[in-house]
Amino acid sequence: MKMDLLPWVWLSTLNKISPKKKKQLIDFFDNAGSVWDASLPELRLAPFLSNKNIDQLFCKEYKKDAEKILKRTIENKIDVVTIQDKDYPEILKHIYDPPIVLYAKGKLKPDECCIGIVGSRKATVYGLEMAENTAFDLSKGGITVISGMARGIDSHAHYGAIKGGGRTIAVLGCGLDIVYPKENIYLMEQIIKNGAVISENIIGTQPLPHNFPARNRIISGMSKGIAVIEAGEKSGSLITADYALEQGRDVFAVPGNINRWNSKGTNNLIKEGAKLVTGSEDIFEELNLCSNINLEYRNIEDSAQSFMLNKLGKDEKKILDILRYEDLHIDTISEKTGISMDIVNSLLIIMELKGLIIQVPGKVFKLKE
Amino acid sequence: MLSKITSCGIIGIEGFIVAVETDISNGLPAFDIVGLGGIAVKEAKERVRAALKNSGFEFPLGRITVNLAPASLKKEGSTYDLPIALGILAATGQFPLREYKDSMFVGELSLDGQIKRINGALNAAACACESGIKNLFLPIQNADEAAVINEVNVLPAESIKEIFDHLTNRKAIDVHQVDVDTLFGDSHSEYEDFSDVKGQANVKRALEIAASGGHNCLMIGSPGCGKTMLAKRLPGILPDITFEESLEVTKIHSIAGILPEGASLVTKRPFRSPHHTISNVSLTGGGKIPKPGEISLAHYGVLFLDEFPEFSKSALEVMRQPLEDGNVTISRINASLTYPSVFLLLAAMNPCKCGYLLDESRGCICSQHEIDNYMGKISGPLLDRIDIQIEVPNIKYEDLQSIKVEEASAEIKKRVNEARKIQLERYKNFKIFSNAQLPPSLIIEFCQLDSKGKKILESAFKKLSLSARAYNRILKVSRTIADMEKSKNINERHIAEAIQYRSLDRKFQGSRVKYGGSL
Numbered sequence: 025m026k027m028d029l030l031p032w033v034w035l036s037t038l039n040k041i042s043p044k045k046k047k048q049l050i051d052f053f054d055n056a057g058s059v060w061d062a063s064l065p066e067l068r069l070a071p072f073l074s075n076k077n078i079d080q081l082f083c084k085e086y087k088k089d090a091e092k093i094l095k096r097t098i099e100n101k102i103d104v105v106t107i108q109d110k111d112y113p114e115i116l117k118h119i120y121d122p123p124i125v126l127y128a129k130g131k132l133k134p135d136e137c138c139i140g141i142v143g144s145r146k147a148t149v150y151g152l153e154m155a156e157n158t159a160f161d162l163s164k165g166g167i168t169v170i171s172g173m174a175r176g177i178d179s180h181a182h183y184g185a186i187k188g189g190g191r192t193i194a195v196l197g198c199g200l201d202i203v204y205p206k207e208n209i210y211l212m213e214q215i216i217k218n219g220a221v222i223s224e225n226i227i228g229t230q231p232l233p234h235n236f237p238a239r240n241r242i243i244s245g246m247s248k249g250i251a252v253i254e255a256g257e258k259s260g261s262l263i264t265a266d267y268a269l270e271q272g273r274d275v276f277a278v279p280g281n282i283n284r285w286n287s288k289g290t291n292n293l294i295k296e297g298a299k300l301v302t303g304s305e306d307i308f309e310e311l312n313l314c315s316n317i318n319l320e321y322r323n324i325e326d327s328a329q330s331f332m333l334n335k336l337g338k339d340e341k342k343i344l345d346i347l348r349y350e351d352l353h354i355d356t357i358s359e360k361t362g363i364s365m366d367i368v369n370s371l372l373i374i375m376e377l378k379g380l381i382i383q384v385p386g387k388v389f390k391l392k393e
Numbered sequence: 394m395l396s397k398i399t400s401c402g403i404i405g406i407e408g409f410i411v412a413v414e415t416d417i418s419n420g421l422p423a424f425d426i427v428g429l430g431g432i433a434v435k436e437a438k439e440r441v442r443a444a445l446k447n448s449g450f451e452f453p454l455g456r457i458t459v460n461l462a463p464a465s466l467k468k469e470g471s472t473y474d475l476p477i478a479l480g481i482l483a484a485t486g487q488f489p490l491r492e493y494k495d496s497m498f499v500g501e502l503s504l505d506g507q508i509k510r511i512n513g514a515l516n517a518a519a520c521a522c523e524s525g526i527k528n529l530f531l532p533i534q535n536a537d538e539a540a541v542i543n544e545v546n547v548l549p550a551e552s553i554k555e556i557f558d559h560l561t562n563r564k565a566i567d568v569h570q571v572d573v574d575t576l577f578g579d580s581h582s583e584y585e586d587f588s589d590v591k592g593q594a595n596v597k598r599a600l601e602i603a604a605s606g607g608h609n610c611l612m613i614g615s616p617g618c619g620k621t622m623l624a625k626r627l628p629g630i631l632p633d634i635t636f637e638e639s640l641e642v643t644k645i646h647s648i649a650g651i652l653p654e655g656a657s658l659v660t661k662r663p664f665r666s667p668h669h670t671i672s673n674v675s676l677t678g679g680g681k682i683p684k685p686g687e688i689s690l691a692h693y694g695v696l697f698l699d700e701f702p703e704f705s706k707s708a709l710e711v712m713r714q715p716l717e718d719g720n721v722t723i724s725r726i727n728a729s730l731t732y733p734s735v736f737l738l739l740a741a742m743n744p745c746k747c748g749y750l751l752d753e754s755r756g757c758i759c760s761q762h763e764i765d766n767y768m769g770k771i772s773g774p775l776l777d778r779i780d781i782q783i784e785v786p787n788i789k790y791e792d793l794q795s796i797k798v799e800e801a802s803a804e805i806k807k808r809v810n811e812a813r814k815i816q817l818e819r820y821k822n823f824k825i826f827s828n829a830q831l832p833p834s835l836i837i838e839f840c841q842l843d844s845k846g847k848k849i850l851e852s853a854f855k856k857l858s859l860s861a862r863a864y865n866r867i868l869k870v871s872r873t874i875a876d877m878e879k880s881k882n883i884n885e886r887h888i889a890e891a892i893q894y895r896s897l898d899r900k901f902q903g904s905r906v907k908y909g910g911s912l
Contacts, residue, residue, distance in 0.1 A: 205761070285755065353786055354893075358595070359594070365597075369598065369889070370886040370893070372889075373890070374889050377849060377856055385784070386751045386786060387595060387783075
């Protein structure tokens, strides 16, 4: 067993000491081993420690537990990356309260360029699409996409990055032995293969609500900028955006329909000065990253589409024409084009199968980009 | 001294002949009724005694034994009051004859000798007809109902005295008759009209298809979008009820005692909408004194279940077998009964617990877990029996304001009738009468696709990730759509439209769930 990791794991289990104080402890004593060995008078020398902190540092139970936890961590093939390790992300070290230990599955790189993509769990098809496309482009451009592996936007950001063939990192709010949400078990495997899943929480930590804001500070801490796609007025994604501002990161926001409840957060961000993003190019530009990525793959699809268009029937063209302006409900399509409901019904499916339009929940149809 | 009077008992919806045998012998005065009578039958004693006395007849002093044969079948209700009273009169020689083989008597007695309304008069008439009995004496309130059976002379009576006068040739009772054709000729529809519903063209179309092919249907939409309003109008576009169907429905309603007074036949398709707190037994039928449940009362009509997931899980599951077989067999300690239950199931539900999952402007506050739970209340096998699933959008203000004249139910019904006619003709040798009832073996025979249709179905399954159970449903619904266009073959467009009605099979259902996120 790597005994030199034991003091680090022990420190990370102490729940009464804030991350900030843990960082100060390390700075004060040079490394975790010295904290482990420190005597009471030595600890008293640290001005920032309260009596409660010192009590916990002296509690033998925690030291005993730490051994078990380290053993389980190693058994689960989880790496322990300390703030003094060379793999520890450089950019994260400089935030106000960096985690002194990161538990990781997969591979961490110390100085990769990351962008965080966060957003609502209850996302719309539009949001999911934006997340996936943005992540895809970023990943093509060699940027690592960081997110939280939650449902909705987060998951799709990871999907997009993996599809783009780049690296992606998921920061969890629970121990790495727990998959939350459960349905993302396959996604988690893929992320480990194509990057890393990390957490500051020790193994066995449940996904409790208060873990998530702390998790968000790591997402923003590791990123050069945070892109928020769909957030309600009181959303966890806005907490991430706040952290990002505190940490001096750029905040990007994708605008949404002003009437939709889960666009309100992002639209407010834009009002307050976040950079409005309509595509990944905006992010590249803001970060002064020369985007030598190839966006040509889109053009190929375009030409395929225009080829299809020539073969469309009259009614199909009519439907495409009105969908160009807005997404419409099937009833409205029938009304506006004057085509009877039975024909609209079948044409829409046929067009969907041709890949011209997509159906979103509520029997609303929109053009495929 | 023995007498024999014929009456009628009921098992399920079928009547059976009951011989009421009365024996009066000397001995200590006693009055016994044997032959598995229920409490109402046991209590007949007191009613009969008082009714006879108050009608001016003599109640014999002696040992009276009444047997209701066959003695092995349970008998419930108050229909036996009249035959028991007549049996006593016959046994004591107050009647010219001791046996009336060609007449059947049913009716409840009140203490003053009046005859009161009973349940199941039509069933009794049908039973009399089958057994070759010519005359049926019954309460005057039931006359219209029973007179539908033309082969039997229906002789309504208000009091026991009138029957006595008739049998002793003092004053004859006139045979009651109704004209069945005028009953059906009444074209006035009591259902609300589809023209009241503004907009919702897509849902209306789906309901028209459901009515044409007898497909079960599920509507999903936010609260207040008009699901109930649409549902209430569905029976108005169902094909006209036939005389045979009407007889069967009336029999069930007659037993249940829900036939309105003075009504002779149920000439409109029934529409039943039980509340979601309903128990399993009231849904399927049964109980200590067996009665048909809601699914049988909706026979040949519509069973509307609003707030579908709120129904108890077991209540929903008990519907599975009746939905498949078209009848429900209830086995209890006393008997095993079969009630018919061919109905169109129309269910309505919110997309999630709070109801606003599909609402664009209003956020849903349910957690993913709650949404999954809510949808999970409807089991796969039950969903499997629902051919058409449609999303009902919120109605727009412009639509409410619109002065556009919407199509009336009568118009839609005309088309539905035509589509049904084609199906009846096609399936006349197969004992089914609508596309919804097609078993897999016949689907292969009647739902042949051309190559284009096959191709579109194949690509739909691949691209739209439809579930396997959707396959047969789509074929059946597309068959109906083809019938509505009087097209012999199912083509590409019919298939495509049928796919539109599989909302729940589409993996993106619930917007935030499984949309496309595959690797």
